[in-house]
C-alpha cells in the first residue's frame with residue numbers, strides 16, 4: 001500500500017459561540033480521513049457541516065480540539081508546509097498583478113526575483129494565462145482569477161493540494177474546463193489532493209475516492225466510496241457513463257438525508 005500523504009486522525013473541533021461565549025459548538029467529532037500520496041480524495045457534505053474546518057486543520061491553520069494530523073507520517077505542528085491551499089473565497093491580493101500574485105509564495109521562500117518570475121510565467125501559461133501577467137485581479141474574469149489562484153498554489157509544487165470548493169462560484173462551462181485542467185495537471189504530477197465540494201457530480205467526476213460527511217453538529221464521515229471510473233476523464237463526458245450514474249445513486253442515497261438535515265439546521269440558525 002502506498003504511503004499516506006495526509007492523515008487526519010480522530011479530529012474533533014469545538015468552537016465557542018460568538019454570541020454566547022458560554023455556549024460550545026462541536027462542529028467536527030472524531031473524524032478520521034486519510035489521503036494517500038498521489039490520491040485524489042473528495043469530501044462532500046451539506047453546507048455548514050464542517051468541510052472548511054477539516055481542511056483548515058489539514059493545512060495547519062486551525063488547531064483541532066483533539067486528534068492528530070500526520071503529514072507523510074510525521075505529526076504536524078503549526079502550518080503544513082508540504083501543502084498548498086486553494087481557498088473557498090477569493091484569495092488574490094488586489095494590489096498585485098497576476099504575475100506578482102503567482103510569484104509571492106516563491107519570494108517568501110527566498111527564490112531570487114528573476115527565477116521566481118520565470119517559474120510564475122511558466123505556470124501562468126500552463127493555466128492558459130500567458131500574456132495576462134500584468135493584469136490586476138479586477139481586470140480579470142472570475143474564471144481567470146481562479147486560474148491565477150491555481151497557478152499561485154501549484155507554482156510552489158506542493159506534495160499535498162488542499163482545495164476548498166475552488167470552482168463553486170463559476171458558471172458551469174468555465175467550471176468544467178477548470179476541472180478538466182486540474183485533472184490534467186494532477187495526472188501529470190500525481191500529488192495528493194483533498195478536494196472539498198458540496199457538488200456530488202464534481203466529486204465523482206474528479207476523484208479516486210469520495211467521503212460523505214454527516215450534517216453538523218458533530219460532523220463525521222458516514223460513507224466512503226471508491227470511484228472506479230477509468231482515467232483520463234472528461235468531467236462532462238464521464239457523467240453520461242452508466243457506472244457514474246450508478247455511483248451517483250449509491251452516494252446520493254447516503255448524502256440526501258444529511259443535506260436535508262443541514263438545510264433544516266441553517267433555517268433554524270437563521271430564525
Ligand SMILES: Nc1ncnc2c1ncn2[C@@H]1O[C@H](COP(=O)(O)OP(=O)(O)OP(=O)(O)O)[C@@H](O)[C@H]1O
Pocket residue numbers: 015016017018025027045046047048049050051052053054088198216
Ligand atoms: N471560528 C469559528 N468559530 C465559531 N464557529 C465556527 C468557526 N468556524 C466554523 N464554525 C462553525 O462550524 C460549522 C462548520 O463550518 P465550516 O465552515 O467548516 O462548514 P462548511 O462545511 O465548510 O460549510 P460551507 O459548505 O457553507 O462552506 C459551522 O456551523 C460554523 O458556523
Ligand SMILES: [Mg+2]
Pocket residue numbers: 051052053088164
Ligand atoms: Mg466551507
